[in-house]
Amino acid sequence: MKFTKFVTAAAVSLMMAAGGASADEKKPVVGLVMKSLANEFFKDMLEGAKEHEAKRGDYVLKAVGMKNESDIESQINAVENFITQGVDAIVIAPADSRAMVPPLKRAMEAGITVINFDVSLDPKAKEQNGVELAFVGPDNRGGAKLAGEALAAKLGKGAKVVILEGNPGADNALQRKLGFEDAIKEGGLELLDSRTAHWETEEANTVATNMLTAHPDIQGIMAANDSMAIGVVKALESAGKAGEIQVVGFDNIPAVGPMLKDGRLLATVDQFGRDMAANAIDQALEVVKGAPEPQGWVKTPIELVTGN
Amino acid sequence: MDSSAVKIAPQSPVENASSQVSSLLVVKDIRKSFGGVKALRGVTFDLRPGEVHALVGENGAGKSTLIKILSGSFPADSGEIRLENAAYAPAGPRDAKAKGLQVVHQEFNLLPHLSVAENISFEALPRNRFGFLDKTRMNARARQALDAIGLSDVDVKSPVKDLGIAHRQLVEIARALQSESRILILDEPTATLTDRETERLFDIVRSIQAKGVAVVFVSHHLNEVFEICDRVTVLRSGETIITEDIADTSPDRVVAHMVGRRLAAEMAQKVDHDHIGDSALRLDCLQVPQSPHSDGVSFDLHYGEILGIAGLVGAGRTEILRTIFGLQKPVSGQMLREGAVTEITGPDKAISAGIGFVTEDRKDEGLILDMSIAANSSLAALDQVSSNGFLLGGRERNLAEELGAGLNLKCGTVKDAASSLSGGNQQKVVLAKWLARQPKVLLLDEPTRGVDVGAKAEIYAILREQAAKGVALLVVSSELPELITLCDRILVLADHKIQGELHHTEFSEEKILRLAYRREEEGTEE
Amino acid sequence: MTAAVTDTAGKPGSKGFSIRAIMREAGIGLALIGLIIVFSLASEHFLTANNITNILTQITINLILAVGMTFVILIGGIDLSVGSVLALAAVVAGKAISMPGLGPAEAIALAVLAAMVAGTLCGILNGVVSAWWGLPSFIITLGMLNIARGAALQISDARTIYSFPVEFNNFGSLTVWGLPVVFLVALGLALVAWLVLSRTVFGRLIYGLGNSEEAVRLAGHSVFWLKVAAFTICGFTAGIAAIIYMARLNIASPIAGSGFELNAIAAVIIGGTSLSGGRGSVLGTLLGAFIIGVLANGLILLGLSDFMRQMITGVVIIVAVILDHYRAKLTKG
Incomplete structure (x- = not known):
């Protein structure tokens, strides 16, 4: 055939x-x-x-x-x-x-x-x-798991985290969310909330800010792409919690370079697009x-x- | 006076109307309020088969509310309505129609882009056995409906937007009549018709009357009421004042009932024609875009003069006014303001040349209905009530109040919306808007359309006063008595050409009409 | 056709508010208070100083866009392009701010100017094209939506522009007595817009235009320039919103602002401005923006799922418009 x-x-x-x-x-x-x-x-x-x-x-x-x-x-x-x-x-x-x-x-x-x-x-x-x-x-799920594991390693068992998802219905969004969840399970983290910010910086900023209000004890945030991670980092800066709360992203876009360097962003995943x-x-x-x-x-x- | 009237017309005492077997429709003491406003405060009348029953009253007297209740737009708050001795409370317009009551409204309900035939059959479009629109049947039905009212010159396939206003009105009537109706309500049917078209309408009314249909005829034109109607019911402030046989009353008496005071003298006030000055505006072979004649129209308008333009609908009267005001560009010819050639390219230029324009369409062009009286009054003179672009509320209110007082405007406060006013008072606000600028030339298109008798007289007085002050007025009107009462001179227009000029000493309806129909009669044999 | 209309549109010249004007906005205000009460009872975090600051920051961009949109909707138009224009203005400003050899102050000044100019130009284009040819603004601004988005992507080569001067970023998170400075900017803009609409000849004519274009034209006013001005204001606010966006997030993304136009329109409509024009107020728009912002914030605090959140927001928009319909009827006569 x-x-x-x-x-x-x-x-x-x-x-x-x-x-x-x-x-x-x-x-x-x-x-x-x-x-x-x-x-x-x-x-x-x-x-x-x-x-x-x-x-x-x-x-x-x-x-x-x-x-x-x-x-x-x-x-x-x-x-x-x-x-x-x-x-x-x-x-x-x-x-x-x-x-x-x-x-x-x-x-x-x-x-x-x-x-x-x-x-x-x-x-x-x-x-x-x-x-x-x-x-x-690439293995989106595996990649997200890598990022999640980095976060788990930094925070330790029992740490409280939230996820920012990509567009509901998009396959890579789903895979990355599953990867994050895999890492949460294996690393013994506690998932407080998981919401979409539609891959977007401004929305991620708003959603992350509101999540911080709803759950003041958040220790780590997993963002399904770097655009959202940028929004999260800005939210933490406004809340005066930059550096206290760890963030991981995905995609390794140039804009996150400085954030990785000074530690505002813990890790991201490069899939060599x-x-x-x-x-x-x-x-x-x-x-x-x-x-x-x-x-x-x-x-x-x-x-x-x-x-x- | 009321009691004597009842005595004169013993066959129609409203009190025992319901007991009469001959009554088709009996309305007894119905009331209706909107919010705090009492629109109807006890309306009683009856309708007999085969009669034409006039319903008259000033604007705001409750005619429209009454019609809307009868046609099912909303229910009455209290009172009783019986149709053929059965309680009548239509659930909606459709139900009212099903019960045999048809209304031809003042505002058209036709769909402009659909054909005449589609409009006529719109409520029950015929279908063939495949469920598709049966055009042949639809067109035949429309043809029949139009022929029934003598409209054989209208092509059922042409879109309604191509018809003149008068024909649209007649199509609307044809639509109402094609279904079996027992009661036909005509709401201001002649407002847009010329005399000839009105006659045609009356022939139609008489023929359906002969079939036993009861016709309710709402009109401001008492001469029409006296020509076509059998009985008249007068409403004032939401109440029935009287129902009389036409044969037993007179126009003066009806007017007196309507306004509660005598106005006849005021209407026929003597006019002083000796105040005419220099030329304010001169048209020199001005050809409007709609006109086929390259030599256009030429005339002089003098300060202190009221110059009327008469003619049939479509004769090109409005087009001249719109061209003078810069709303459309003339094809050729020129305009001279105080002897100097002036090119007016838009309303702003016209206004700065001292020209004002009271348009025919008060609701869409004359007023911003939702805005206050004060805002409407200052609309063309905002520079007078502002400083550095900021509005000065106090000054604006003063301006509106001053103007309102001068025009005898009846309103709560000048902060009320223009839409809260009656037609006559709305028209006064339009006048106020222009008078605020103290125009030198005032163009008026149908200045008293939809205005009740009392306000009409007041508007005439205002216009005369302006003329006496030296303002030049150019008035277009379809009402010949209006032009005859008001003008110093009348130009008669037909097919975009001035057919003749009449001086006030030679005014007569007959002469005007002869000129207005001149071209048509030359061209076609009827 | 309502009496309430007169209060917002017809008598802006009168000093202060009339009872009816207050009644009119009260409906929306009550809805907002209702929401606040519900959320306060349901979440301990809602009525905290921190969260209030957050909400104010979060509604800022929408409020700015909605203020501009109010002008356009009042004349019976619509501007679908504001989201894309925001992105274009942001990218242009981003390019300007990263120009080599500029001190931070110069770079920021240039960026602010660039964003305002870019936004204003887009607005002028929207206005001129739709007013000159008398075309529906829905279509023209839909075109501009694509043009501006395409231009933003082209100019930025589809890349996020980042690394702005620290001072610029600081401005984005600055607060005065707990109030975010960016929100104060938006509030100031709303105040100016309210003054313009209620106290000036221009504002009067904007309302007039939405009610009856012919009446305004026949009174000798230039309908063309009024329309252009309304769209220009809307474009200008998109430029301002772009600056706020950049200051808050410290990036200029060519894909920023997609869907913002619908949020802005929703705020205006919830605020009681009629889509057919001529009726409404900036105060209503302010309350409308608050309702949307409070809803978005509160529903997250309650822990409702994203999908429930979306549904509830949709329901609130429809309910607000229905309420407005009844309010208009009640105040009639």
């Missing part, structure tokens, strides 16, 4: 080459579908991919970004456009782990190599649609060249970042 798929893919690219215009078209075309480019993380990722394209020079990159994190509609359209254009591979960071399965199935049926990165497609949805697709990406798309493209190109498709979960590196 896999062989047939490959043959079809080859046939499609042959047809394209036959009907195509220039010699340049012989280079495989990779369609990169990302989430919101208004998010620094994906912006970095795109730049990483562009550098990668220039460095390798043996493929053509077509990248598409979305308006916002939950713009499923545009992602589906992007995938369908790539199918129409007959690209060789689609590399996608799905905006929704379920809704994106059917369009990707259509892409595979059209003989296109599909690589799923950043956020894993839902296993159940994949099963229902009869799709087998590996996931190339810049390389993530590039790694996935490498995988895709190998499959296009004839290598077997990856299986299961190809984990990409994550690393805990602290001030020291």
